[in-house]
Amino acid sequence: MEQDMQNCRRLDRRAAYEMLQTLEDVYILIHRSPDGDCIGGGYALHRILKDMGIRSRVICADPIPPLYSAITNGVEFEDFAPKMHISIDVADRKLFGDLAPEHKDSEVLLCIDHHGTNTHYAKNLLLEPHASAACEVLFYLMKENGIPMTAEIAACLYIGIATDTGCFQFSNAGADAFEAVGEIKRAYPELPYARLNRELFVLKSQGRIRLDAGLMRDIRISDSGRTALIYLPYSLMQHYRLSPDEVDGVANLPMQIVGVEIGITCKQQEDGSYRVSLRGGDHADVSAVAAKFGGGGHIKASGCSVKEGAPEDVCAALMQAAEASLQ
Numbered sequence: 001m002e003q004d005m006q007n008c009r010r011l012d013r014r015a016a017y018e019m020l021q022t023l024e025d026v027y028i029l030i031h032r033s034p035d036g037d038c039i040g041g042g043y044a045l046h047r048i049l050k051d052m053g054i055r056s057r058v059i060c061a062d063p064i065p066p067l068y069s070a071i072t073n074g075v076e077f078e079d080f081a082p083k084m085h086i087s088i089d090v091a092d093r094k095l096f097g098d099l100a101p102e103h104k105d106s107e108v109l110l111c112i113d114h115h116g117t118n119t120h121y122a123k124n125l126l127l128e129p130h131a132s133a134a135c136e137v138l139f140y141l142m143k144e145n146g147i148p149m150t151a152e153i154a155a156c157l158y159i160g161i162a163t164d165t166g167c168f169q170f171s172n173a174g175a176d177a178f179e180a181v182g183e184i185k186r187a188y189p190e191l192p193y194a195r196l197n198r199e200l201f202v203l204k205s206q207g208r209i210r211l212d213a214g215l216m217r218d219i220r221i222s223d224s225g226r227t228a229l230i231y232l233p234y235s236l237m238q239h240y241r242l243s244p245d246e247v248d249g250v251a252n253l254p255m256q257i258v259g260v261e262i263g264i265t266c267k268q269q270e271d272g273s274y275r276v277s278l279r280g281g282d283h284a285d286v287s288a289v290a291a292k293f294g295g296g297g298h299i300k301a302s303g304c305s306v307k308e309g310a311p312e313d314v315c316a317a318l319m320q321a322a323e324a325s326l327q
Ligand SMILES: [Mn+2]
Pocket: 037, 038, 089, 114, 132, 133, 134, 164
């Protein structure tokens, strides 16, 4: 990590733009379990580079969920061997996930990100930790350098900002996020914002509704009422035939309870390990809780993995760490 810090050059928006112009046959890496921000950012970058006459394609360890078809529609990637790799919205090389080694271990020439926990693994880094989304970083990178916007790119950026702010519910949505979206809406009033919001934040499959009902019934709440935890056994996902992306928003359920400051979602994986999502209210720093388990992220939204342990023990340890952090 310290070695990484030394070899990583921090860029400003101007220098990042100059670097974009020098790219050639580039693979754009996004993180595993892709979300609206990395998909929106990746595809926006692809479209930007295409308009600059530069060939690129988006590479992800996991399939892009159909929920994000508004981002991917009309994009056909060419087949070509990469001359270089860049990344967007990926704080740590580990988050590339299960990619082929020639991508996973490749030198990353440029990383565009908004995670304060970024490990500086790239040679060059445009990092704006106060931005709500990588797509917000991209919006201002474009604006400051006069990179032409299109309706397709605007839709990508809108979806990235909307999803990473939980449709503007999270405290990471600063004035710059609202302004970016305001400018996008003013320039492209015809985009289906209301329909996108309903699809992204309201609609659920029948299986997902039934799953949520069961999870809410069994939710664990600490004595203080400030920590709530949902445990999702792998067998339950199978029972409702849910894909991992279908249960993405589950992490927000515990935060629907009045008084809860830390919401924990512990998802058992097929191999018996656990993926943990943490959400924080006004007074919580969940990145510190995640760090105790070797994870990281933002103050209000973080994650970690737990390799093994009985579900009861893992859940108890998570609850305890969360409660301790609120003292
Ligand atoms: Mn993001």
